[in-house]
Amino acid sequence: MTLRSHAGSSARAGGASRTAAKLARSIPEATVARLAVYLRILGELAEQGADTVSSEELAAATGVNSAKLRKDLSYVGSYGIRGVGYEVVPLHHEIERTLGLDQKQAVALIGVGNLGHALAGYGGFGGRGFPVTAMFDVDPDIVGIRINGILVDHVRDISAVCAARGVTIGMIATPGSAAQAVCDQLVDAGVECILNFAPVVLQVPDRVEVRKVDLAVELQILAFHVARRRVAGTDGSEPAKGATNGSVVLPR
Amino acid sequence: MTLRSHAGSSARAGGASRTAAKLARSIPEATVARLAVYLRILGELAEQGADTVSSEELAAATGVNSAKLRKDLSYVGSYGIRGVGYEVVPLHHEIERTLGLDQKQAVALIGVGNLGHALAGYGGFGGRGFPVTAMFDVDPDIVGIRINGILVDHVRDISAVCAARGVTIGMIATPGSAAQAVCDQLVDAGVECILNFAPVVLQVPDRVEVRKVDLAVELQILAFHVARRRVAGTDGSEPAKGATNGSVVLPR
DNA sequence: GCTACTTTGTGCGTGCCTTCACAAGCGGCT
DNA sequence: AGCCGCTTGTGAAGGCACGCACAAAGTAGC
Ligand SMILES: NC(=O)c1ccc[n+]([C@@H]2O[C@H](COP(=O)([O-])OP(=O)(O)OC[C@H]3O[C@@H](n4cnc5c(N)ncnc54)[C@H](O)[C@@H]3O)[C@@H](O)[C@H]2O)c1
Ligand SMILES: NC(=O)c1ccc[n+]([C@@H]2O[C@H](COP(=O)([O-])OP(=O)(O)OC[C@H]3O[C@@H](n4cnc5c(N)ncnc54)[C@H](O)[C@@H]3O)[C@@H](O)[C@H]2O)c1
Numbered sequence: 013m014t015l016r017s018h019a020g021s022s023a024r025a026g027g028a029s030r031t032a033a034k035l036a037r038s039i040p041e042a043t044v045a046r047l048a049v050y051l052r053i054l055g056e057l058a059e060q061g062a063d064t065v066s067s068e069e070l071a072a073a074t075g076v077n078s079a080k081l082r083k084d085l086s087y088v089g090s091y092g093i094r095g096v097g098y099e100v101v102p103l104h105h106e107i108e109r110t111l112g113l114d115q116k117q118a119v120a121l122i123g124v125g126n127l128g129h130a131l132a133g134y135g136g137f138g139g140r141g142f143p144v145t146a147m148f149d150v151d152p153d154i155v156g157i158r159i160n161g162i163l164v165d166h167v168r169d170i171s172a173v174c175a176a177r178g179v180t181i182g183m184i185a186t187p188g189s190a191a192q193a194v195c196d197q198l199v200d201a202g203v204e205c206i207l208n209f210a211p212v213v214l215q216v217p218d219r220v221e222v223r224k225v226d227l228a229v230e231l232q233i234l235a236f237h238v239a240r241r242r243v244a245g246t247d248g249s250e251p252a253k254g255a256t257n258g259s260v261v262l263p264r
Numbered sequence: 265m266t267l268r269s270h271a272g273s274s275a276r277a278g279g280a281s282r283t284a285a286k287l288a289r290s291i292p293e294a295t296v297a298r299l300a301v302y303l304r305i306l307g308e309l310a311e312q313g314a315d316t317v318s319s320e321e322l323a324a325a326t327g328v329n330s331a332k333l334r335k336d337l338s339y340v341g342s343y344g345i346r347g348v349g350y351e352v353v354p355l356h357h358e359i360e361r362t363l364g365l366d367q368k369q370a371v372a373l374i375g376v377g378n379l380g381h382a383l384a385g386y387g388g389f390g391g392r393g394f395p396v397t398a399m400f401d402v403d404p405d406i407v408g409i410r411i412n413g414i415l416v417d418h419v420r421d422i423s424a425v426c427a428a429r430g431v432t433i434g435m436i437a438t439p440g441s442a443a444q445a446v447c448d449q450l451v452d453a454g455v456e457c458i459l460n461f462a463p464v465v466l467q468v469p470d471r472v473e474v475r476k477v478d479l480a481v482e483l484q485i486l487a488f489h490v491a492r493r494r495v496a497g498t499d500g501s502e503p504a505k506g507a508t509n510g511s512v513v514l515p516r
Numbered sequence: 517g518c519t520a521c522t523t524t525g526t527g528c529g530t531g532c533c534t535t536c537a538c539a540a541g542c543g544g545c546t
Numbered sequence: 547a548g549c550c551g552c553t554t555g556t557g558a559a560g561g562c563a564c565g566c567a568c569a570a571a572g573t574a575g576c
């Protein structure tokens with residue numbers, strides 16, 4: 013099992029129900045998100061010199077159910093050894109390949125304000141295959157400066173610069189009022205994946221994928237749980253660890 | 265695929281059970297995340313002087329299915345008028361109440377580095393009921409400075425300061441290596457909700473809820489789609505419909 | 517080679533979330 | 547008043563994800 017086909021796409025084993033096709037192996041979105049987390053832990057384990065890791069250990073480290081983890085890993089292929097566990101390095105490599113991280117993605121950052129500066133200076137991106145290769149702003153005090161050696165260009169040049177540098181992912185960190193216009197420019201430039209930090213809902217063509225990071229929403233969700241907890245605390249009903257039910261109780 | 269929203273990051277922390285409290289009502293986690301988005305749009309509509317809004321309009325503005333939106337709103341009560349739509353202001357008010365935003369939550373920020381500075385200076389929090397009322401760091405150059413009038417304290421004082429200012433939510437923006445220790449201190453201080461920006465999986469007691477914002481994971485998910493799209497492009501399989509998504513996904 | 521033990525890979529039941537479709541309700545028009 | 551058109555609220559169905567539990571498959575010991 014260890015020396016499985018390597019080049020081949022290892023078209024998932026056995027009586028795969030998938031109508032096969034060379035690739036079509038669709039991976040659940042939820043799994044993709046977790047794979048990225050496994051990847052980070054595997055990287056740490058590799059640095060520590062770990063050779064193999066069991067699903068149980070990896071699950072504990074990433075905070076997921078071990079069965080779920082094994083199922084997730086089964087989507088990238090069978091890289092485990094029964095009775096032993098998973099080989100850290102090969103698995104890490106294979107997840108990278110599955111997520112498409114073997115090919116670097118050039119990232120463009122639009123809006124180099126408070127948040128933009130933090131993002132631009134963050135080493136966690138380039139180190140993981142996402143070099144910020146282009147930056148844009150409209151503020152004349154910002155356009156022209158360099159951050160990590162990259163020049164901040166004027167937004168009017170988005171199209172040309174992105175095309176020239178092969179940008180595939182755009183990060184929008186402008187004020188909300190400018191986000192849609194910036195987004196449109198990115199789309200015109202051919203960018204098909206956008207990470208949006210502005211608190212607006214972007215309208216894009218079907219072919220473009222948008223993910224949104226909305227900190228205010230995150231806080232509101234937490235606030236909701238604080239409030240719920242408070243009320244629950246007053247009636248003495250025990251929080252109980254019952255079902256891993258995703259729902260939530262609320263006063264009315 | 266774009267639509268995959270899902271919001272349920274978070275740790276499933278303390279069992280959010282349905283211990284049927286007398287006046288309790290269970291709201292799906294996914295709905296809570298979307299309510300926060302509706303809320304923002306409703307706020308904008310109110311500013312523009314809109315009187316009512318139909319589920320179809322609001323759905324278009326927030327990028328969700330109108331049936332889903334109506335079902336979401338049905339959890340907060342029946343505030344719609346058939347044949348007309350929803351009254352903007354009363355609905356806005358009611359969602360706020362439902363999410364527990366009528367009571368302000370004091371937020372503590374730990375780690376005032378690049379990202380921390382951006383978060384500290386962000387007006388979008390205080391303006392929405394989440395004033396940053398305490399900040400902490402270990403760097404002697406940072407401890408003692410003021411941001412927006414708030415003094416940055418030393419981490420050793422987390423417990424005392426948080427208790428004194430009634431902090432209910434903690435935001436961790438320290439390097440990953442320090443995150444768990446900081447988290448433990450917050451937990452000791454009685455904080456039960458944590459928003460974590462560090463790329464580590466925090467271990468917390470069941471009663472504590474953790475949500476994680478992991479930008480590297482977000483980018484990796486986008487990268488996956490870029491890669492998938494590239495391959496798919498060769499065989500002509502369909503792209504994926506667009507829309508918008510909610511927030512971040514993460515397990516626990 | 518055989519047995520005992522460990523861990524993977526997955527079939528399957530369960531439950532949440534989404535979406536469709538439509539009856540019920542409301543305002544306006546005649 | 548009565549009818550009409552529009553929109554809400556929700557029952558029901560389908561899909562997806564989770565997690566249990568177990569057979570398969572490998573290692574270790576004798
Ligand atoms: N700072 C935070 O912690 C934080 C948190 C959550 C969300 N956000 C969101 O992130 C976005 C940026 O926040 P910020 O605090 O960095 O704001 P900021 O005002 O500091 O920075 C915005 C930057 O965008 C630039 N800009 C304005 N219009 C532009 C345009 N049309 N094209 C290109 N650049 C343009 C400005 O010159 C400025 O440099 C906002 O939408 C904000 O709501 C920020
Ligand atoms: N900057 C970004 O855009 C970005 C993006 C994604 C994730 N992150 C994550 O956010 C975290 C912070 O990033 P950053 O760029 O602001 O890093 P940074 O190094 O600029 O800031 C970290 C701050 O934490 C402080 N700190 C260190 N140890 C501490 C401790 N034990 N207690 C309290 N404070 C302590 C440091 O003094 C520093 O001020 C990191 O975990 C990083 O991975 C940052």
